[in-house]
Amino acid sequence: MxxxxxxxxxxxxxxxxxxxxxxxxxxxxxxxxxxxxxxxxxxxxxxxxxxxxxxxRQTSVIGLLAPMVSDALASEVMRGVEEAAREHGYAVMLGRTGSQSVFIDGYLRTLRTYRAAGVILISAVITQEMRQLLGPNIPVISVAISDRSGPPSVSIDDERAAYDATRHLLSLGHQRIGLLAGDPTSIYVAHPRQRGYERAMSEAGRTPVVAHGTFFYDSGAPGLDDLLRQEPNLTAVFAVSDEMAAAVVNELQERGRRVPDDVSVLGFDNTSTSQHVHPPLSTVAQPLEDMGKTAVNKILRARDLGPRIMPHSIISRGSTSPPHQ
Missing domain, CATH: 1.10.260.40 (lambda repressor-like DNA-binding domains)
Structure with a gap:
């Protein structure tokens, strides 16, 4: 040998x-x-x-990279990617790279060396540097990011989803709704979700109340502090990730506020986190597993690699209700 x-x-x-x-x-x-x-x-x-x-010039491997995304969201996408890849006889190479470009670059070089059939990025923008590292023969597609500028992607309409979520809270009777937005540098996820919230609030004649987090759990409590400093009498919080929403629920209860009797909380993504908190989170559902499957199929068909918009929905659970007088 x-x-x-x-x-x-x-x-x-x-x-x-x-x-x-x-x-x-x-x-x-x-x-x-x-x-x-x-x-x-x-x-x-x-x-x-x-x-x-x-x-x-190609192996039966598909790369799946998660530069900066929660484990819960990544696992949902990965489930769909692995199922679709397995059906076609492909294996999946997962890279948890964090935000450090040196690790991302290393994975991309490895995938190029192994002549991967394609690369899927979770909630990450496809850059020119990434394309150069992969070379011209390996397709790359992003999942769960609203980049409509032309690169291949599979996502929901984040702005519309946040608009619908805010309208849902308004329809329950809430008027003082705070947004725990994502990282302000996230122009393809945080920005459209904030725009959707602000548009719904403006149409309802309500004043937006916005604080920023990182999408991750640890930013939930500081974000809630910021929202309550701006508006102590909030009756609802819309957090643009389930992790931040779960942190908000736990922090509110630590402070003696009941969810949803005193404050309703709505999350985003419908990951497993949404059902591992009490009460279970109402949330915006992204079809993350189906998005992973769609990305694999688009890569293996090697055509129609433009943006694909998937449907979203609002799931009502125990963390939201009409405001109590």
Whole structure:
């Protein structure tokens, strides 16, 4: 059986360099990369995976990267991606990269080296740098992000969903509704959701009350503090992620306020988090699993890679009710 040392000897490099090339890391020249890949092919190294990819220009692998997203949301998308990939005989390589570009770049180089069939990004913008790292032959598509500027994507209409959510709270009789918005630098998720809320409030003749979080649980309590400083008599909070909404519910109860009797709370995403809090969260449902399946199918069909808008819905549970007088 061919080993990494055999490849290194044939290519005239160290085993460490072969490892770096195979895993898409930095620290070698283009000429070295070509020599290593030729040696991999010549010696039939890892025939079932790497060498087949060098011969056919594609392997049965789909990359799924989650740069900065909650585990609950990522797992919903991944469930759909894995199911659709498995149906077509593909495996999924998951990368939890955080926000650090060096880790994202490393995964992208690895996926390019292994000739992935495509790459799916969860709630992340496709950049020109990403396309350059992947090369021209590997399609990339984003999921759960409202980038309508042309890159391939599968999402809901975030602005419309937030508008409908705010209208739902207004229809229950709430007039003092605070928005716990997302990271203000998130122009493709936080911004459209805030626009939808503000449009609904404006149409109802109500004053918007907005605080910003990070989409994650830890920002829920500070965000609630900010909202209550602006409007102590809020009767409803709309948080643009289930994690922040769950934190708001817990924090309100810690302060002796009843949910929903004193303050209603509405989340966003309909992840497992929404049902792991008491009372269970009312929320905006994204069809995250179906979005993952759709992304896989679009990649494997290699056509119709433009934006695809999926339907959303409002799910009413125990965390919302008409305001109590």
């Amino acid at each position: 061919t080993t990494i040392r055999d490849v290194a000897k044939d290519a005239g490099v160290s085993a460490a360099t072969v490892s770096r090339v195979v895993n898409g890391l930095l620290g070698y020249s283009e000429e070295t990369r070509q020599r290593v890949e030729e040696a991999v092919l010549r010696l039939n190294y890892e025939t079932d995976f790497m060498a087949r990819g060098l011969k056919t």
